[in-house]
Amino acid sequence: MTQILVNNSFSVVILQKTNKMALSKNQIKSITSLHLKKHREESGQFIVEGEKITIELLSQQRYKIIGIYALEKWIEKNKALIISANFPYYTCSSNDMERISILKNASEVITILEIQNQKKPIVENKQNLILENIQDPGNLGTIIRTADWFGIENIFCSKDTVELYNPKVIQATMGSFLRVNVYYTDLENIMTEHASIPKYTAVLNGQNAFEISFPDEIFLLIGNEGKGLSTKILSYPNIAVSIPKFGQAESLNAAVATAILLSKLKM
Amino acid sequence: MTQILVNNSFSVVILQKTNKMALSKNQIKSITSLHLKKHREESGQFIVEGEKITIELLSQQRYKIIGIYALEKWIEKNKALIISANFPYYTCSSNDMERISILKNASEVITILEIQNQKKPIVENKQNLILENIQDPGNLGTIIRTADWFGIENIFCSKDTVELYNPKVIQATMGSFLRVNVYYTDLENIMTEHASIPKYTAVLNGQNAFEISFPDEIFLLIGNEGKGLSTKILSYPNIAVSIPKFGQAESLNAAVATAILLSKLKM
Numbered sequence: 001m002t003q004i005l006v007n008n009s010f011s012v013v014i015l016q017k018t019n020k021m022a023l024s025k026n027q028i029k030s031i032t033s034l035h036l037k038k039h040r041e042e043s044g045q046f047i048v049e050g051e052k053i054t055i056e057l058l059s060q061q062r063y064k065i066i067g068i069y070a071l072e073k074w075i076e077k078n079k080a081l082i083i084s085a086n087f088p089y090y091t092c093s094s095n096d097m098e099r100i101s102i103l104k105n106a107s108e109v110i111t112i113l114e115i116q117n118q119k120k121p122i123v124e125n126k127q128n129l130i131l132e133n134i135q136d137p138g139n140l141g142t143i144i145r146t147a148d149w150f151g152i153e154n155i156f157c158s159k160d161t162v163e164l165y166n167p168k169v170i171q172a173t174m175g176s177f178l179r180v181n182v183y184y185t186d187l188e189n190i191m192t193e194h195a196s197i198p199k200y201t202a203v204l205n206g207q208n209a210f211e212i213s214f215p216d217e218i219f220l221l222i223g224n225e226g227k228g229l230s231t232k233i234l235s236y237p238n239i240a241v242s243i244p245k246f247g248q249a250e251s252l253n254a255a256v257a258t259a260i261l262l263s264k265l266k267m
Numbered sequence: 268m269t270q271i272l273v274n275n276s277f278s279v280v281i282l283q284k285t286n287k288m289a290l291s292k293n294q295i296k297s298i299t300s301l302h303l304k305k306h307r308e309e310s311g312q313f314i315v316e317g318e319k320i321t322i323e324l325l326s327q328q329r330y331k332i333i334g335i336y337a338l339e340k341w342i343e344k345n346k347a348l349i350i351s352a353n354f355p356y357y358t359c360s361s362n363d364m365e366r367i368s369i370l371k372n373a374s375e376v377i378t379i380l381e382i383q384n385q386k387k388p389i390v391e392n393k394q395n396l397i398l399e400n401i402q403d404p405g406n407l408g409t410i411i412r413t414a415d416w417f418g419i420e421n422i423f424c425s426k427d428t429v430e431l432y433n434p435k436v437i438q439a440t441m442g443s444f445l446r447v448n449v450y451y452t453d454l455e456n457i458m459t460e461h462a463s464i465p466k467y468t469a470v471l472n473g474q475n476a477f478e479i480s481f482p483d484e485i486f487l488l489i490g491n492e493g494k495g496l497s498t499k500i501l502s503y504p505n506i507a508v509s510i511p512k513f514g515q516a517e518s519l520n521a522a523v524a525t526a527i528l529l530s531k532l533k534m
Contacts, residue, residue: 138405142520151513176516210534246418246533249443253409256526259519263527266513267477 023069023096031069031100031112037163044115046165049102053175054109058085060178063113070109071097102167115165121154121181123194125217127265130199132158132187132233133224134254140164141172142255143222148176150262156219157184191236194219199238201229202257206240214265222261225254290336290363298336298367298379304430311382313432316369320442321376325352327445330380337376338364369434382432388421388448390461392484394532397466399425399454399500400491401521407431408439409522410489415443417529422449423457423486458503461486466505468496469524473507481532489528492521 023031033039034047045066048057051074057065058081068075068082068089075082075091082089097106121128129152134140140162147155162169164182173180191199200214201221214220221238223229234240243252243260252260290298300306301314312333315324318341324332325348335342335349335356342349342358349356364373388395396419401407407429414422429436431449440447458466467481468488488505490496501507510519510527519527 142523145516146519146523148514148516149510149512149519151515172520174516174518179515210530243416243530244533245416247415248418248446249412249415249441251441252413252416252526253439253522255520256409256413256523259523260526260530263477263510263530266511 022093023090023100027090028096028099031110034112035102035167037166040115040163040165045112046115046170047102047110047112047167048170049110049167050107050171051109054111055081056175056178057111057113058082058087062178063116066112066114068109068111069097069100074108102171118183119181121156121183123154123197123217123219126154127152127214127216128197128219129155129258129262130157130187130190130219130221131155131161132221132229133160133227134222135162135225136254137162137166137168138172139225139253139255140166141169141174141177143258144169144173144180144182145176146255146259146262147180148173150266152262153181155180155182156187156190157182158187159184187233188236190219191233195237199236200241200261201234201238202242202261203228203234203240204242204251206242208244209241209261209264210244212239212241212264218265220258220261220265222254222258289360290357290367294357295363295366298377301379302369302434304433307382307430307432312379313382313437314369314377314379314434315437316377316434317374317438318376321378322348323442323445324378324380325349325354329445330383333379333381335376335378336363336367341375369438385450386448388423388450390421390464390486393421394419394481394483395421395423395464395486396525396529397423397454397457397486397488398428399488399496400427400494401489402429402492403521404429404433404435405439406492406520406522407433408436408441408444410525411436411440411447411449412443413522413526413529414447415440417533419529420448422447423454424449424451425454426451454500455503457486458500462504466503467508467528468501468505469509469528470495470501470507471509471518473509475511476508476528476531477511479506479508479531485532487525487528487532489521489525 034045040046065087068087069092071094072091075089100110129147144155164177170177197217197219198215199219199221221229243257301312307313332354335354336359338361339358342356367377396414411422431444437444464484464486465482466486466488488496510524
């Protein structure tokens with residue numbers, strides 16, 4: 001008796017949540033609109049693509065899942081997980097997936113999530129990262145991933161930094177957007193609010209970062225890919241540090257420079 | 268008299284080398300064909316885009332310049348340099364530039380260069396890099412740039428590594444392809460040929476790289492973005508090293524991991 005009831009209730013869920021037909025024009029339009037910042041802001045939703053990351057999404061609480069769009073084979077493989085949590089899902093054709101994908105080659109699954117309100121980070125007794133005007137989505141995503149590796153919990157971003165929910169940023173984080181607190185704010189507020197916490201600024205002519213012993217409570221500041229940190233930010237008290245150069249390249253990629261400095265923080 | 272002669276000879280050069288008309292269909296086709304590996308291999312030419320890098324190109328000897336395609340304002344600004352070296356150049360409309368560009372927003376100048384024969388690197392008494400099956404052009408370009416920063420002269424690449432002359436690789440090097448020797452070869456040959464030089468392999472469960480003092484003569488080996496180094500390569504004698512993890516990310520970006528290890532080599 002119970003067995004039958006369970007089966008029935010499962011069937012109901014399946015009927016409600018599965019759509020075996022192709023996606024409608026409107027559904028496709030509404031998903032692809034999330035490729036653009038304007039529509040992400042309007043709808044409060046963003047898009048994540050890929051098998052591995054979606055599995056991770058199914059077991060996290062941070063972002064509400066609005067919908068899972070996947071090939072039938074992916075749905076079949078992960079049905080238990082999807083149904084137990086009652087996630088809305090839609091079975092899509094490969095053609096559908098290609099149309100809504102953000103990648104050159106569509107994955108088997110795309111998930112729409114709800115954008116969360118920002119949570120103001122607690123910075124005390126931590127090594128925190130500040131990014132000013134990082135423009136390249138791959139750089140921001142890679143920095144978030146690297147921060148996650150080194151156990152950096154908080155990243156403050158200036159408001160002109162590329163948006164966290166840009167699909168290229170999300171993809172480059174390789175899932176680390178689920179764990180690192182990325183907070184967009186006016187950086188000058190941070191500089192004044194936490195005046196007593198030492199601020200190390202990555203510049204081209206500072207102290208040799210390899211010879212510095214970094215404290216356990218700091219802000220590490222990284223600037224724009226081409227222009228570095230602004231004079232406005234550098235006008236606040238700070239300790240200028242540089243990665244020593246042994247060859248001839250004019251500069252390092254911003255994500256690479258951040259990674260080298262974060263690794264030094266942990267040595 | 269001399270003054271007039273110089274002026275005349277300059278005029279002749281200008282007449283020969285400038286084409287004030289729009290590029291022909293065939294010219295555009297031949298330049299855009301270089302966006303593809305197949306045509307780069309057939310023609311032995313590759314494409315470089317951007318104002319800053321082209322200025323650097325004008326004063327180097329490593330790559331022969333086949334042609335400079337630029338907006339009139341760029342040509343005017345750099346005429347002295349171009350004419351003194353007798354470089355073939357073509358004045359293009361913005362429309363032309365957009366059609367031949369490899370970027371989303373065309374630069375003011377695009378240069379076609381001749382692919383050089385590989386030069387076998389001298390590895391003794393040096394810290395050398397080996398890359399196996401790196402697939403992302405941005406990663407390879409960033410690794411070359413970082414190697415240049417840290418004074419690493421030689422990068423050996425497995426033959427299945429993304430091609431050096433891929434425009435995305437070239438762009439990401441930020442000019443460092445002019446200085447670092449990138450050599451495609453069968454990595455197993457390197458392993459046997461230089462058996463006595465220590466080989467440090469970047470893996471996920473090796474010795475803590477932060478606690479190692481790296482010698483001045485080594486190979487550092489970095490593997491594919493998803494799969495790491497192959498069992499084939501790891502079957503040769505090697506010292507497995509890892510970047511210690513303090514947080515939860517599953518892995519680091521390949522260019523980031525390389526950069527952190529190269530920085531440690533120099534500390």
